[in-house]
Amino acid sequence: MNPHLVSGAGYGAIYGELGDDDVRSKNEKITITTGDPTISFSDNGIFNQLFCVTFSEGLDGDRPLGSRFVFPGPASLLEPPSHVTLAAAMPQMLVDVNTWLDNLGSSGILNPSRVIQNIIVQLTVRTFGCDEMGNDPKLRDRAFSIIETSDNGHALATFLFPWLPLPKIMSKMWSGVVLYWTLRRIVRARATTGKRGADALQFLLDQGISIISIVEVIFGALFAGVSNSAGVSSWLLYYLSTNPVWMARVRAELIQLGAKYAQASDQQAPLSKQLLSVPLEGWESEVPTLDLCVKETIRMFIQAPFMRKNISREQVVIDKDEVVAPGAIMLFYTAAVMMNPEIYKDPQVWDPARYLPDRAEDKSGQHVWVGWGSGKHPCRGMRFGKLEQNIIAALFIARFDYDLLDTGRSKVQEPLRPSPRAFQFTKPLDFSFSYKAV
Numbered sequence: 413m414n415p416h417l418v419s420g421a422g423y424g425a426i427y428g429e430l431g432d433d434d435v436r437s438k439n440e441k442i443t444i445t446t447g448d449p450t451i452s453f454s455d456n457g458i459f460n461q462l463f464c465v466t467f468s469e470g471l472d473g474d475r476p477l478g479s480r481f482v483f484p485g486p487a488s489l490l491e492p493p494s495h496v497t498l499a500a501a502m503p504q505m506l507v508d509v510n511t512w513l514d515n516l517g518s519s520g521i522l523n524p525s526r527v528i529q530n531i532i533v534q535l536t537v538r539t540f541g542c543d544e545m546g547n548d549p550k551l552r553d554r555a556f557s558i559i560e561t562s563d564n565g566h567a568l569a570t571f572l573f574p575w576l577p578l579p580k581i582m583s584k585m586w587s588g589v590v591l592y593w594t595l596r597r598i599v600r601a602r603a604t605t606g607k608r609g610a611d612a613l614q615f616l617l618d619q620g621i622s623i624i625s626i627v628e629v630i631f632g633a634l635f636a637g638v639s640n641s642a643g644v645s646s647w648l649l650y651y652l653s654t655n656p657v658w659m660a661r662v663r664a665e666l667i668q669l670g671a672k673y674a675q676a677s678d679q680q681a682p683l684s685k686q687l688l689s690v691p692l693e694g695w696e697s698e699v700p701t702l703d704l705c706v707k708e709t710i711r712m713f714i715q716a717p718f719m720r721k722n723i724s725r726e727q728v729v730i731d732k733d734e735v736v737a738p739g740a741i742m743l744f745y746t747a748a749v750m751m752n753p754e755i756y757k758d759p760q761v762w763d764p765a766r767y768l769p770d771r772a773e774d775k776s777g778q779h780v781w782v783g784w785g786s787g788k789h790p791c792r793g794m795r796f797g798k799l800e801q802n803i804i805a806a807l808f809i810a811r812f813d814y815d816l817l818d819t820g821r822s823k824v825q826e827p828l829r830p831s832p833r834a835f836q837f838t839k840p841l842d843f844s845f846s847y848k849a850v
Contacts, residue, residue: 498795499692501539505800506688508534508546509807513684518849521817524649528804529642530556533634535800540633541626542613544598554594558587559634592627599623633793640714641797645804648709650843651762652809653816654827658705658764659809665701666806669694682850683810695802696795704764706801707774710783711750712762712830717743718782749780751830760829814847821846 512531516522533556538546545551599617601607608614616626652659670686671679673694678686721741722728728736736742751759756766756773766773774781784791791797808814816824819842 498799502692502695502799502803504538504546505535505803506807508538509803510684510688513807513811516812516847519847521821521844521846523844525642525646528645529638531804532637532642532645532800533559536633536637537630538611539796540612541595541630542598542611543609544601545594551594554590555630555634556638558591558631559638588627588631591631592623595623595627595630636793637797637800641801643713644706644709645801647713648706648801648805649808649814649845650816651709651827652705652805653814653845654824655762658701661701662705662805662809665699666810669698669806670810672698684807687806687810692799695799695806699802699806701764702802702805703798704767706798706805707767707781707783708762708764711756711781712760714783715745715747715751715830717745718785719743746782749782752780755780762827811849812845812847813850814845817844817846819843 509531512527512534516527530552534546534552537552537555541555545555595613598613602609602614612629613626616629652662666687667683669690670683673690674681674686675689678689719741722736722738725738727738730736749755753759755776757763757771765771779786784794784797816827818824821844823846824843
């Protein structure tokens with residue numbers, strides 16, 4: 413078979429993703445390109461041993477939310493029921509986000525990262541798991557604790573020596589056990605009462621998928637959401653708070669969007685209420701200014717390595733002097749392009765205007781913006797990730813005026829510039845917002 417141009421793990425796909433052809437052939441070749449050189453090597457299912465959930469493509473809200481689920485071991489390609497769609501899931505997403513913002517009251521000081529992480533957990537467990545976890549605060553807190561334990565369990569040693577019973581590896585394993593028993597109790601309760609859920613858990617159970625495989629789906633989705641989407645949403649609000657020009661543009665866009673879709677009885681209602689009537693296509697295709705701001709935030713703070721392992725028995729020649737030996741792991745550091753001053757002018761400056769047609773810095777070369785992966789298999793969770801980020805930011809901005817505070821509770825005038833050698837996603841845990849309802 414012909415090699416793929418690129419198979420890239422997007423920021424929302426922690427372990428990488430494969431397409432239909434990838435899971436069907438053990439001799440398929442995957443090519444990873446970052447411009448030059450091109451690297452190819454055989455893949456016999458390395459990512460099949462890891463969880464990934466893939467999404468339907470395009471903007472059709474009636475297409476399945478998860479067009480197929482890929483589980484460890486033999487690939488299982490499943491068609492979900494018609495009700496599992498982004499269009500169907502979105503109204504409850506709006507309600508969940510709005511409820512969290514209601515609970516903040518009319519004014520106060522908050523750590524945006526912590527609040528948004530909780531919102532992301534609720535949206536994720538409801539969409540990829542079950543309504544019981546989405547509705548029960550105790551179960552959501554347990555899910556949050558599980559993913560925090562796992563997120564804190566990453567260290568270089570865990571990648572180099574995954575077979576060693578290191579404390580961080582054991583804590584991650586225990587997190588999986590806790591999630592397994594939580595889901596097992598929910599499944600048993602449904603069996604006892606005869607209750608059937610209209611959620612992803614019920615669909616997977618009906619397909620005969622084991623609880624262990626379902627745990628892998630939820631665990632991976634939670635990890636991607638809390639580790640990435642929550643951070644991007646927090647940093648997005650951070651930079652908008654220090655940039656009145658782009659904040660004004662985003663607010664104007666949201667006012668126009670709310671007025672377009674508001675029900676007749678809500679024409680004079682607050683913007684935060686009008687936005688609850690915006691359909692899926694509005695959030696996906698009618699917020700170009702907000703999309704630019706999200707894109708720039710991803711560029712600056714998704715500084716992580718994409719990884720591929722040569723699990724063939726042959727060495728892979730990169731050029732005359734370099735090869736990827738059998739068993740070796742090839743890494744590509746995203747900041748090599750995303751923070752490259754030869755590609756992006758003043759790369760440490762948050763500047764969404766760099767994507768406007770007159771500059772188009774992200775179109776200056778092949779694979780120079782890789783926030784969602786690049787090539788044939790970018791992150792299939794991109795639609796869901798974009799949707800939750802847009803909704804969270806829009807509803808917060810529509811409801812509150814806010815100022816950025818540092819650790820000493822003083823107003824921040826100049827935004828932080830990321831380190832070009834951060835080699836990690838820096839979570840915004842050291843600042844807060846002073847907010848007041850508009």
